[in-house]
Amino acid sequence: MSGDSLKNDLTKVLNEATELVQKTGNLSDLEKLRVKFLGKKSLLIQLMKSLSNLKGDEKISAGKELNNAKKIINDLLIDKKLSLTDSKNNLKDDFDLSMPGKPSSIGSIHPITKIMNQAIDIMESLKFECVEGPEIEDDFHNFTALNIPDSHPARAMHDTFYLENNFLLRTHTSSVQVRVMDQKDPPIRIIAPGKVYRKDSDITHTPMFHQIEGLYIDKEVSFSNLKSIINIFLKTFFEEDDLKIRFRPSYFPFTEPSAEVDIEYIDNNGNKGWLEVLGCGMVHPNVLDIANIDSKIYSGYAFGLGVERLAMLKLGITDLRLFYENDLRFLRQFQRTEI
Amino acid sequence: MKLTKSWLEDYIEIPFNIEELCHHLTMAGLEVDDVLQKNDDYIIDIDLTPNRSDCLSVLGVARELNSINKKYKYKNNKQDISISPSIKNTEKKIKIDEKIHCPKYGYMNLENIPKEVKTPEYIEKKINDIGIKSVHPIVDILNYIMIDIGQPMHAYDAEKITNEISVRFAKNNETIKALDGNEYKLKKENIVISDTKNVISLAGIIGAEDCSVKNTTNNILIECAFFMPDTLANKARKLKLHTESSHRYERGVDFNLPEKAMIQLQEILQENNICDFSIYNFIEHSDLLPVHKEVEINNDKIRKSIGIDLSDDEIKDFLISIGCTYQKNIVKNPSFRYDLNIHADYVEEIARIYGYDNIPIVPEKISITTNKTYLPFKIINQIKQYLYKNSYSECINYSFVNDEVMENFDWKNEEFNNHNKIDNYMSLEQNKLRSNLASSLINNIKYNINMNSENSYRLFEISSVFGENIEQILTCVVTGNKEDENWAAKKQKFDQYDMTTIAEDIAKLFGLNKNDLMYKINELNENKNIYIVLSLSINELIKKIKSNNTEQFQNFSKLPYIRRDLSFIIDISTSYQSILNLIEKTNVLSLKKILLFDLYEGKNIPSGKKSLGMGFIFQDANKTLTHEEADQYIDIILKDLEEEFQIELRK
Numbered sequence: 010m011s012g013d014s015l016k017n018d019l020t021k022v023l024n025e026a027t028e029l030v031q032k033t034g035n036l037s038d039l040e041k042l043r044v045k046f047l048g049k050k051s052l053l054i055q056l057m058k059s060l061s062n063l064k065g066d067e068k069i070s071a072g073k074e075l076n077n078a079k080k081i082i083n084d085l086l087i088d089k090k091l092s093l094t095d096s097k098n099n100l101k102d103d104f105d106l107s108m109p110g111k112p113s114s115i116g117s118i119h120p121i122t123k124i125m126n127q128a129i130d131i132m133e134s135l136k137f138e139c140v141e142g143p144e145i146e147d148d149f150h151n152f153t154a155l156n157i158p159d160s161h162p163a164r165a166m167h168d169t170f171y172l173e174n175n176f177l178l179r180t181h182t183s184s185v186q187v188r189v190m191d192q193k194d195p196p197i198r199i200i201a202p203g204k205v206y207r208k209d210s211d212i213t214h215t216p217m218f219h220q221i222e223g224l225y226i227d228k229e230v231s232f233s234n235l236k237s238i239i240n241i242f243l244k245t246f247f248e249e250d251d252l253k254i255r256f257r258p259s260y261f262p263f264t265e266p267s268a269e270v271d272i273e274y275i276d277n278n279g280n281k282g283w284l285e286v287l288g289c290g291m292v293h294p295n296v297l298d299i300a301n302i303d304s305k306i307y308s309g310y311a312f313g314l315g316v317e318r319l320a321m322l323k324l325g326i327t328d329l330r331l332f333y334e335n336d337l338r339f340l341r342q343f344q345r346t347e348i
Numbered sequence: 349m350k351l352t353k354s355w356l357e358d359y360i361e362i363p364f365n366i367e368e369l370c371h372h373l374t375m376a377g378l379e380v381d382d383v384l385q386k387n388d389d390y391i392i393d394i395d396l397t398p399n400r401s402d403c404l405s406v407l408g409v410a411r412e413l414n415s416i417n418k419k420y421k422y423k424n425n426k427q428d429i430s431i432s433p434s435i436k437n438t439e440k441k442i443k444i445d446e447k448i449h450c451p452k453y454g455y456m457n458l459e460n461i462p463k464e465v466k467t468p469e470y471i472e473k474k475i476n477d478i479g480i481k482s483v484h485p486i487v488d489i490l491n492y493i494m495i496d497i498g499q500p501m502h503a504y505d506a507e508k509i510t511n512e513i514s515v516r517f518a519k520n521n522e523t524i525k526a527l528d529g530n531e532y533k534l535k536k537e538n539i540v541i542s543d544t545k546n547v548i549s550l551a552g553i554i555g556a557e558d559c560s561v562k563n564t565t566n567n568i569l570i571e572c573a574f575f576m577p578d579t580l581a582n583k584a585r586k587l588k589l590h591t592e593s594s595h596r597y598e599r600g601v602d603f604n605l606p607e608k609a610m611i612q613l614q615e616i617l618q619e620n621n622i623c624d625f626s627i628y629n630f631i632e633h634s635d636l637l638p639v640h641k642e643v644e645i646n647n648d649k650i651r652k653s654i655g656i657d658l659s660d661d662e663i664k665d666f667l668i669s670i671g672c673t674y675q676k677n678i679v680k681n682p683s684f685r686y687d688l689n690i691h692a693d694y695v696e697e698i699a700r701i702y703g704y705d706n707i708p709i710v711p712e713k714i715s716i717t718t719n720k721t722y723l724p725f726k727i728i729n730q731i732k733q734y735l736y737k738n739s740y741s742e743c744i745n746y747s748f749v750n751d752e753v754m755e756n757f758d759w760k761n762e763e764f765n766n767h768n769k770i771d772n773y774m775s776l777e778q779n780k781l782r783s784n785l786a787s788s789l790i791n792n793i794k795y796n797i798n799m800n801s802e803n804s805y806r807l808f809e810i811s812s813v814f815g816e817n818i819e820q821i822l823t824c825v826v827t828g829n830k831e832d833e834n835w836a837a838k839k840q841k842f843d844q845y846d847m848t849t850i851a852e853d854i855a856k857l858f859g860l861n862k863n864d865l866m867y868k869i870n871e872l873n874e875n876k877n878i879y880i881v882l883s884l885s886i887n888e889l890i891k892k893i894k895s896n897n898t899e900q901f902q903n904f905s906k907l908p909y910i911r912r913d914l915s916f917i918i919d920i921s922t923s924y925q926s927i928l929n930l931i932e933k934t935n936v937l938s939l940k941k942i943l944l945f946d947l948y949e950g951k952n953i954p955s956g957k958k959s960l961g962m963g964f965i966f967q968d969a970n971k972t973l974t975h976e977e978a979d980q981y982i983d984i985i986l987k988d989l990e991e992e993f994q995i996e997l998r999k
Contacts, residue, residue, distance in 0.1 A: 122729075122732060136716050145781075159582065170771075198714065204811075206747070210774060225712070232655055233707055255705060258704060260377070332744065333744065335744070335807070340742070
């Protein structure tokens with residue numbers, strides 16, 4: 010094998026390969042060409058095998074030539090293969106990426122559920138244990154055991170729905186406190202989410218709404234601790250580290266001191282104001298005494314979150330009634346999964 | 349409680365702007381609901397909590413401001429004037445039957461009230477500013493005094509009542525035609541003022557119309573009494589009454605006020621030359637008046653329970669500043685603070701005066717280490733996630749419904765009586781607790797059909813239903829096409845088997861079989877719409893999950909399987925489950941899977957029959973199955989089916 014004849018052979022092979030590859034219109038013909046030019050029996054590979062007969066510089070230069078030719082043919086094949094695959098999509102398939110897909114299977118989760126879950130998650134991470142209590146209550150659990158005797162003016166604050174036999178629809182989730190204290194000894198650290206009912210219906214009140222009650226009883230629980238937990242909760246919930254929070258004195262028969270908690274908001278006109286988000290306080294000693302928990306040893310705090318209020322603030326909902334109309338134009342706005 | 353800034357300034361200096369004043373009030377627990385500017389004055393509306401009866405007067409609010417911030421300095425502009433009653437007090441025979449409930453009763457006579465006499469201008473302006481209409485000069489003055497210092501009084505037309513007055517409990521079925529025009533039926537628990545003939549007022553709540561003061565009234569009897577808060581508590585509300593007077597008495601009026609109120613009335617009458625008036629008389633049982641309660645202050649407990657570092661002296665000063673007397677750790681409440689009875693009440697006062705905002709934020713050291721998540725909510729949330737990812741939208745409806753025919757069925761579609769009627773419902777639409785969720789969801793769909801132009805609706809709700817027991821259930825309601833209108837799929841209507849899939853999937857999510865669940869599937873026809881309803885007991889599901897909460901690997905055979913199909917005609921009433929039960933009894937161990945690939949009724953099938961196509965997959969754990977063995981197995985199954993259900997093989 011002389012250098013010149015090798016060169017001639019290679020040029021011939023290359024020309025033939027270039028021409029045939031170009032002419033090929035499908036992948037199976039292209040595969041046949043690959044076998045013809047680069048397969049075991051191809052001229053190129055045969056020539057490569059016979060390299061061992063050459064010596065010295067001649068061997069080196071012939072090797073280079075052969076490798077070079079192999080690379081060129083290989084590239085030709087690859088390019089052609091790509092263009093064939095590509096043109097197959099373009100020519101034979103009219104797939105339109107912008108077309109709507111087949112019907113979506115994503116529905117929606119009610120915003121109250123979402124907000125409730127978010128609040129519960131935060132509270133569980135703060136080691137509150139979630140419990141539930143009945144929506145139908147008796148007078149004792151809803152009022153008396155919470156230091157609200159029959160004659161108490163605070164009863165007027167709770168317009169109660171009554172059922173037969175003096176049963177009632179609970180007016181707050183605080184009734185669950187009583188049931189838990191009845192069953193457990195301190196330390197008690199619980200939250201109780203659920204539906205509550207009050208005979209009240211206007212733009213800012215619905216006869217049914219949702220609350221999450223929190224209760225912590227242990228030795229040496231202080232108002233400072235209550236401030237701390239509420240701060241952590243609200244800042245985590247609203248995902249705002251410098252959320253402005255204020256506690257102001259209020260009155261609930263079952264807590265003393267009692268507080269209402271406001272957060273600062275800025276309205277569309279840039280004016281600052283305060284919005285009430287929850288009520289809380291230190292558990293009233295009478296409540297502990299009724300539950301047979303020694304108020305000389307134990308103290309505690311309790312809080313009650315209004316879920317609708319939190320939802321309205323976080324989601325920017327201004328009309329409370331939307332929650333219970335179940336209009337799909339409202340519901341479907343809450344399609345996002347929780348992350 | 350409404351008042352004006354200028355009225356407050358009768359008592360104290362206000363060296364702050366209106367925003368600061370309102371902030372101070374709010375942060376003291378006297379939440380300012382609303383402020384309205386009127387000329388150069390402000391009308392302040394305070395949302396008072398029921399414990400703070402002491403602030404139901406301008407004097408009380410001024411006193412509160414002074415106690416939280418000494419910059420609200422008391423003005424000392426009151427001049428003592430000497431009062432000279434112009435007439436004698438007519439002899440009245442006052443009989444207090446219920447001394448315990450009315451330990452102090454005062455009266456005074458006004459005479460010769462001129463027809464042309466007018467309410468003093470400054471009084472009229474003040475009460476009008478806070479929304480009280482002028483009615484009669486004397487009534488206006490009494491209203492003014494009530495707002496000013498907090499003492500309710502009542503004026504009777506003296507010529508319409510006899511000279512003998514008693515304070516007693518009402519007799520059963522006694523009635524009063526009150527000032528508001530309504531007649532009230534009284535009970536023994538109501539304290540009344542009566543003359544020899546009639547009830548002339550419902551004590552501390554409202555007067556009778558007959559003896560009320562009118563423009564023609566010449567002589568007036570003024571009543572200024574102290575009624576015990578417990579006596580009046582709840583009484584007005586039970587009669588569906590609420591007056592400024594009852595509001596104050598049931599929360600507690602300072603028992604030292606009646607004399608002051610009488611003096612103030614005399615001063616006003618004299619200064620403004622309104623009419624003749626007598627001296628005032630009081631019948632008092634001072635031993636029956638409320639006592640100042642003594643409480644021993646525990647300084648350490650106060651510091652610990654609030655979490656602040658105050659000295660003993662500072663605590664003492666705080667208590668004195670709110671009007672308490674303090675000696676050797678014993679504190680006594682002032683007569684106007686009915687809410688200070690036990691130690692915790694004083695803890696609250698200290699925290700309040702110290703300022704809630706100033707109390708430090710201190711994280712607690714909790715001894716609880718477990719971090720449990722609540723299983724029922726986890727389960728419910730998994731179901732909600734599954735449904736939401738299968739195109740269902742979650743609804744939440746009120747627990748109340750209208751007492752219609754459908755509501756007489758519980759969710760299991762069993763009739764039951766109305767246990768859960770609401771006694772004091774708000775409207776007939778909401779007079780009963782619902783025993784199923786389907787009717788609410790169907791209403792939701794109807795609402796949405798009116799609002800949206802769609803032809804596929806898929807809603808669900810998980811809530812409590814109130815039947816024989818309270819139970820949490822899931823209900824899915826669908827109607828119309830299986831999918832939203834689209835270009836790709838053929839329109840297909842929902843049917844009950846779509847709901848079977850949901851039940852099966854939910855079972856699968858928790859490693860159960862649909863037979864483990866308690867559920868119902870119904871089809872409801874209403875106005876040409878077909879609603880498909882699945883209801884499933886969450887309570888039962890949770891019970892089942894609790895007893896079966898682990899996932900275990902089971903070995904499976906990797907040897908080849910053989911499938912045999914059977915198509916046969918069977919009675920339409922034969923349930924699929926009974927076929928499965930029968931096949932199970934044949935005990936063919938190599939039968940690994942049964943699938944139903946066809947169900948057909950109608951043309952070419954005799955009526956009362958249905959055609960089923962079933963596939964049977966056989967596989968052995970230890971050896972490769974032969975076709976002869978598979979044929980043997982299918983013969984066993986076929987024979988049993990023929991014997992039991994008289995099936996007929998289709999060719």
